[in-house]
Amino acid sequence: MTYIKIQQVSKFYKRRGQVTEALRDINLEFEQGTFVSLIGPSGCGKSTLLRIVGGLTDIDQGEVAIGGLSPLGAQKQKQFGFVPQSPALFPWRTVLQNMNVPFEVNTKGTGMKLEQREDPVELLQSVGLGDFVHSYAKELSGGMQQRVGIARAFGSGAPILLMDEPFSALDEITREMISYQLLDIWQSHQKTVLFVTHSLREAVLLSDKVVVMSARPGQVSKVIDIDLPRPRHADIEDNEQFHHYISEIRGYLREKWK
Numbered sequence: 110m111t112y113i114k115i116q117q118v119s120k121f122y123k124r125r126g127q128v129t130e131a132l133r134d135i136n137l138e139f140e141q142g143t144f145v146s147l148i149g150p151s152g153c154g155k156s157t158l159l160r161i162v163g164g165l166t167d168i169d170q171g172e173v174a175i176g177g178l179s180p181l182g183a184q185k186q187k188q189f190g191f192v193p194q195s196p197a198l199f200p201w202r203t204v205l206q207n208m209n210v211p212f213e214v215n216t217k218g219t220g221m222k223l224e225q226r227e228d229p230v231e232l233l234q235s236v237g238l239g240d241f242v243h244s245y246a247k248e249l250s251g252g253m254q255q256r257v258g259i260a261r262a263f264g265s266g267a268p269i270l271l272m273d274e275p276f277s278a279l280d281e282i283t284r285e286m287i288s289y290q291l292l293d294i295w296q297s298h299q300k301t302v303l304f305v306t307h308s309l310r311e312a313v314l315l316s317d318k319v320v321v322m323s324a325r326p327g328q329v330s331k332v333i334d335i336d337l338p339r340p341r342h343a344d345i346e347d348n349e350q351f352h353h354y355i356s357e358i359r360g361y362l363r364e365k366w367k
């Protein structure tokens with residue numbers, strides 16, 4: 110059943126008399142529990158689309174429905190967890206105290222109470238941070254901080270996670286490791302995820318669907334179903350089909366360069 114429905118959405122930014130057409134006639138539908146990656150050239154409107162779904166940016170044309178609610182309605186009901194490029198952690202709080210933040214600000218909406226929530230220590234263990242529960246956030250590396258942000262989002266009670274290039278500031282080795290941890294934590298929670306990335310590898314590894322977008326004004330070039338078995342592990346990257354998907358996405362991206 111369709112959970113997120115994006116119908117004929119267009120977006121124009123108007124600033125100082127200049128109009129930028131960011132998105133043109135976007136139509137997409139996703140079922141609950143789907144991991145979706147948005148991939149496309151810089152400036153094609155991936156972040157804008159994510160922000161529209163999350164109710165942070167309004168639309169000029171079209172309609173977005175999330176389980177029958179408007180983005181703002183869904184936002185009010187705390188349906189979204191955000192994982193931005195750099196995690197918004199309080200540096201002088203411990204990792205565990207940072208894990209509590211969604212429950213301090215989310216007094217309404219999902220209605221999830223502190224005592225009903227998932228064990229934060231277990232969540233931190235699942236991203237390899239079991240030994241850093243009582244460390245201050247400022248004592249962690251960038252990659253460790255991002256892992257706290259991911260564990261926190263998965264434990265927040267929000268059914269939809271919006272991730273905007275969460276690994277972009279990380280080195281290649283850390284990035285690879287975290288992508289497997291994200292794969293594992295998603296597997297055990299199966300939340301609906303919209304994940305913006307520039308990495309073809311990450312898109313194929315993580316996703317059920319990859320939305321390939323063309324350069325501005327952003328349009329959907331192709332939606333590719335990633336029909337690789339789950340649960341997925343590192344050895345999936347040796348799979349011929351895995352590389353086939355990467356080439357296919359690259360092909361659609363290049364088509365638009367011509």
Ligand SMILES: Nc1ncnc2c1ncn2[C@@H]1O[C@H](COP(=O)(O)OP(=O)(O)OP(=O)(O)O)[C@@H](O)[C@H]1O
Pocket residue numbers: 122123124129130131149150151152153154155156157158325
């Ligand atoms: N607040 C804003 N005001 C004016 N123009 C904006 C605003 N936000 C985005 N834009 C423009 O809209 C277009 C799409 O931007 P957006 O950040 O959504 O793209 P993106 O695909 O996420 O880019 P990147 O991959 O580089 O992060 C760009 O041309 C950008 O300059």
